[in-house]
Amino acid sequence: MGRWAEDTAAACRALAPSVALPTADALDAIAARATATPAVVVTGPVSSGKSTLVNALVGRRVAPTGAGECTRLTARYTRGPVDRLDVVLTDGTRRPLPLVDGGRVPASVGDRLGVAPTDVDHLLVTLTSDALDGLTVVDTPGAGSARRPAATVDGPADAEAALVVLPSSARPDEVDRLAGAARRGPPGVVAVLGRADTVGSAADADVVAATLSRRLGPRLGPVTPVVGLLAETATTGALRTPDLQALAALASADRETLATALADPELFLQTALPVDVPARARLLELLDRRGITLAVTLLRERPGAGVGDVCAALLAASGLDEVVARLRAEVRARADLLAAVAAERRVEALAPAELAALRADRPAGRAVPFSGRDAELRADLVEDLRARPFHLDLDLAGATARHRSGALDLPADLGEELELLADPGAALPARLGLGEGELAGHAARRAAAWRGYAAWGTPPARADVAEAVHRGWARIWGELTR
Template sequence: MGRWSQDTARACRAAAPAVALPTADALDAVAARAEGTPALVVTGPVSSGKSTLVNALVGRRVAPTGAGECTRLVARYVRGPVDRLDVVLADGTRRPLPLADGGRVPAAVRDRLGVDPADVDHLLVTLTSDALDGLTVVDTPGAGSARRRGPALPDDAEAALVVLPSSARADEVDRLAGAARHGPAGVVAVLGRADTVGSADDAATAATTLGHRLGARLGPVTPVVGLLAETATTGALRAEDRHALAALTGADPAAVDAALADPELFARADLPVGVPARMRLLELLDRRGITLAVGVLRERPEAGVGDIAAALLGASGLDRVVERLRTGVRERADLLAAAAGERRVAGLLDAERAAVRADRDAGRPTAAGARDLARLGDLLEDLRARPLHLELALAEAGARARSGAVELPEELAADLEVLAGAGVAAPDRSRLADLARRVGLADAGAGELAGHAARRAAAWRSYATWGTPPARSDVADAVHRGWARLWGELTG
């Protein structure tokens, strides 16, 4: 727990004794959630490659893929002492279910447990994976799939990994769970199945184009090939696969390259590798991965499974996704958890308003409800007055600028990047020292740094005032407030 999530939990627990018991229990639940493990919701359209990417992130081929019953259920992946699967029903009861062969979540629950999928709230998958240390990953049904019941995902997660097709539109993004609610802060957007777009350059161009179109909602978009990432990180590639790839390198290169033009042609071509082995290579690597692996072995015949996996990982783009998750989610987990706590309190306030209206319409007493309304309103007002929102606004401004959705002059874009890491909500000595170094004032005192902050605040206010388009004006306003706050901190 960090400062802001701790403060959220403390404020909710302090308010709980002054409200009715059901509302008090809900506030205690909000406090417990603020203290709990942050959750990353993975969301996207059907067949966008979400579950494959989940497997790559947790380091196991465990998430179900395809069109089975379990791909239409919410699955929560948490770290634990043993690998296990529990089916959590709508009434809160749990039923253990053995994992399928290879440690995967089975495709169906009806046949194995006699449970109607409509009565399942979510799947709880416990893994011994280090990747889940301090993070819960929530895999959602693809947007557009049939689902009768499930958790309120936007309020159930602190951050979102949004997997998009190259054709994604703004209205589709707004329908994706978590994306519009979170805004660019706490969202990592990726172009899923980037290998289907074309070459690596084509995928990069498509991701940049998506960023320009959707970056105001999501920030920059990173291309990723989930299948290559999954195979590289889960240990799915084995020695016999390496032998099959080596045999392909010994065949006529022109024949191999021609066969790789089409999956069916590759399966039927006259090649020195059996059909079952070829089909397995297609399942693990697809044509792009096979081409890459064969290229590695042609250049370095001594390369082993680990070398091939490293090449696959590099080509997958997963390293860039993980870096964005580290800087955008893990390093901001405290801020994101506090902001999520505020959203949950706002949800309680909305529910209380609806209950008071219903009581009034039915002629029932409303005094107790009105009292709880006032106290929840005061709590939410106090939470929203905290300076952490300025830091989140700066994070969103930086994401919009990096995506290209909001264009800034080069000097101002660099200034924004400097400020975004300064921790304006609660700047400590080390962050202020780093800020001074980055603006060329490493040996200056607090007075000189305060003067620099005042000048930058004035420059951004001027930029926001004189005919600046609304999107850029919003960014400029956030940066102006950030420099102004730092000036206030430095001058007392």
Template sequence: MGRWAQDTAQACRALAPSVGLPIADALDAIAARAVATPAIVVTGPVSSGKSTLVNALVGRRVAPTGAGECTRLTARYVRGPVDRLDVVLADGSRRPLPLAEGGRVPAAVGDRLGVDPADVDHLLVSLTSDALDGLTVVDTPGAGSARRPRGPARGSTDAAESALVVLPPTARPDEIAGFAGAARHGPAGVVAVLGRADTVGSEPDAAGVAEVLSRRLGDRLGPVTPVVGLLAETATTGALRTADLAALRVLAADPGVDGALLDPELFVTAPLSADPATRTRLLELLDRRGIALALALLRERPDAGVGDVCAALLAASGLDRVVERLRVEVRGRADLLAARAAERRVAALADAERAAVRAERRRAPGREAGPDLTRLTDLVEDLRARPLHLDLALVEAATRHRSGALALPDELAGELDLLVAPGPLPARLGVPPTELAGHAARRAAAWRAVATWGTPPAQADVADAVHRGWARVWGELTG
């Protein structure tokens, strides 16, 4: 973790000896979380394709998937030396449980352990997957689930620093509050995707729907990327076997297969060269779009292997764009996101202490607040005064602009992108380092004027952030 997460952890640990034991323990936990492996919570409505996408991201078919609601408990997927499932109960105790056939998380955990599912806080799934190096993935029950965890912290979803929001084509702004973590993290800490993009039509159709969602929800979630989770899962988890490829090769030579692919039931029941059970499995792995893609590839390249088919599926799935966004927007900003999440947890701790003080005053009117609340409040104010909030403001403005939800003049958008882009600023500007301080001072003055004089409020806020960004560059260069 970087300077801001370390700074937050140090501030929490410095205060801990000065407050009561319960608050001190909470501050130590916040400090430890700030510098731990970053976590991303995967959230969205029931049957949006969340768990299929989780499997694609971790490279294993481990999360239960299928029609209807499959994710009944929050599951945390972490890197480990062996594949292992632990059930973490509400009291903090753990019980090991074997993974189901095929290495999947069993659907009925409570039945297997003989415990009430309401007593289970979350599942901890350790996997020997390189995809989990440096990132924890948290899969949650869908919004609207009858089995959603009780309370906002149930299942440890608040321990996530960012969110991967899987959206249906009809998502509305008022639904976002129901997606675990989305409201807390966005838009700088959110990667939003159109799940099951193949259900809305062709690839251009899916791109159009994603663009509409971006404009509709971009203020909260940023840009929306279309993804076909099933193709991504099959391509990345090794689910496609040599026998499946042999069946696809036989079907590619069958003249009746293209007509049968017009309907899933027809594909299974039509008199084709592969048996119905094999065709059913192919539908489960690839759906009709993936089967059509594989058949086209095999007709063009009869010698194509499993790896070639998986590469084509992966390219068609859109997962590469999602992974790139995770690399840039989650891993690349891990320090900022962890520091902001830790600050939010300290503020929640202060709010809880404030509520306890109010309750105590109702019992004993006139009683003064103790020093713990004052020290916590001071810590919150100190954390909120840090320059990292300027970085977050710039990133969030750029994210809203890319989504189409925030219209900006080209010059302002260009300077905003310049300030948030990675790498040394002189190289990006094309300005010699010796001239950078003067350039920063001129740009700061120019954007201060834009922010002050007659600019629409939304654009004025961005211009003010750009002004402060250049002013900070000037200050760092001149001391």
């Protein structure tokens, strides 16, 4: 972790000796968490394709899917030296349990351990996968599940980042329940349209995702369509040589007959085709009809294509590459800032709501009781954390996400300037065509222009963005002229 997470941890540890023991323990835990591996929580409704997408992200077919007991439990996937499953009970004890079926989490753990499902708090899955290097993935029970998310692991509003898997019918109130997004805002939230193949063609999925982006953009930013099943099959090595041979046989079948059969899964299994029914059922499980069609089309064009070629085509069609790119740019690249903000939220949760009344009602000069002093010290820490300058970077990132989603309409030139200023890796003088020493003057002029734009009767949403960009240019000017 970077400067701001370390700064947050140091501030929490510095306060710990001055407060009551329970609060001190909580501050120490917050400090440890601020510098630990950041977590991205994957959340979405039941049957939205969450666990399939988790498998694609970690590169293993390990997360249970369907309606079993374990799909109603929170599971943490983290990098480790060996593949291992530990069942963490509500009393904090851990029970090891073997992975099954070549590395999957079993559908049920209660029977295997002799405990009731309600005694299980969460699952801790350690994997040797490189995809988990520097990031913990938390798979939560689907919204609407009878089982609540575990209290002792990251909930949607507590993790550093969230991957929100949306149905095509998602509403703003559902989004707020899924990711706590109204509290966090777009920075640290990557939203996807799950099971995008169920809404029609790839073009149809793009339209649905764009509609969700415009409607939910203030909370989530852009929405990316993804077909989790294709991504899972492409990244986990599930497609084997016998599957390729079955696809090749289908590619040689009568095109009209195959096209008719692929109109419906049952019809695909019942139609007379040169592949036995068990092999076809496996292809449906791995690829569904869209993936089968894509693979067959590829093999007709390139009869010598191998498993790797088919998987590359599946991956390209799945949308996973864009999701991973967004996680890299919007979560990993901002891990330090997101960890610091998440720690702030945890410190805020320690401060009692009645603090304002305590301050207002206390007579001047009267000694503060220890409990009140404790509360004031915690609140002072919150205020100090909130005042740190990196919050401007998050404001710019949130404005950029809303602009990219279509929820924030800006003139083209101003939108480009916002994107430029929000890019942490931007070499501003070169990208602006400025010579040595010209950036300070340009920053001063642009700060004044954006401040004027914020004050010229601009609608509130745009005015807030203009104010943030003004502060961004003013900060650059200050750094260059101090």
